[in-house]
Amino acid sequence: MPFHGEERIWVGVVAAMAVIFLAALAYAAWVVGLQVPGGDVQLVEPQKALQELKPGVREIAPGRYEVIIVARMWQWFPSNITLVNPVEVKFRLTALDVIHGFHIVGTNVNVMVFPGYVAEITWRVPQDAKGKYLVVCNEYCGLGHQNMYGVINIIRY
The missing domain is CATH 1.20.5 (Single alpha-helices involved in coiled-coils or other helix-helix interfaces)
Structure with a gap:
């Protein structure tokens, strides 16, 4: 036709x-x-994530940080992070139980965090960034979701 x-x-x-x-x-x-985004994906058993990844903040070089965060209903490990004169921060994130969303309010850092997978994102911190930044979970993760938050404290000298 x-x-x-x-x-x-x-x-x-x-x-x-x-x-x-x-x-x-x-x-x-x-x-x-x-x-x-893609490439190599690191896998981790959710039950062993806390022991294998060792959550925390590590200064790799002056102003360059690696922050390893593990999410679990309804908290971040660690939930309070202090960075002194940061230039670049590499976040490595995973979850123990359900999907979470890692968002630093007022920035463009926004990552979905899946159990068993390690998500990586690098944040080039603006020179004028200082003070406290709220970190929230922006993926509904259960009844205590509204209580899942943390703080990134940026100190400038």
Whole structure:
């Protein structure tokens, strides 16, 4: 059954849009260099995460930190983090029980945290960042979800 009049126009519009979208994806991938996050994924047994990952804050170099956080209904381990003159913070996160969301309010740090997987994100801390930043779980994780929060305290000298 051949296309008639306006049908040909709409088929052409849809085909042109598909070509434009594919061209935009190709441009973003090859010219701009945007890629989907991925690569090596570290797995950890949820029951052993606290022992294997050893949650806490470690200063790797001046101003560069590695923060390992483990989530469990309804708390973060650790929940109070202090960083002195931070430049870059690498967060490594996992969960013991259900899916959680790690969000530092007022920043672009926002990560879904799955049991058995270690999520990594690097935060380049703005020079003007100082004081207390609220950390919340933004994925509903049960009846005590509203109590799941922590604090990142940034001290500048």
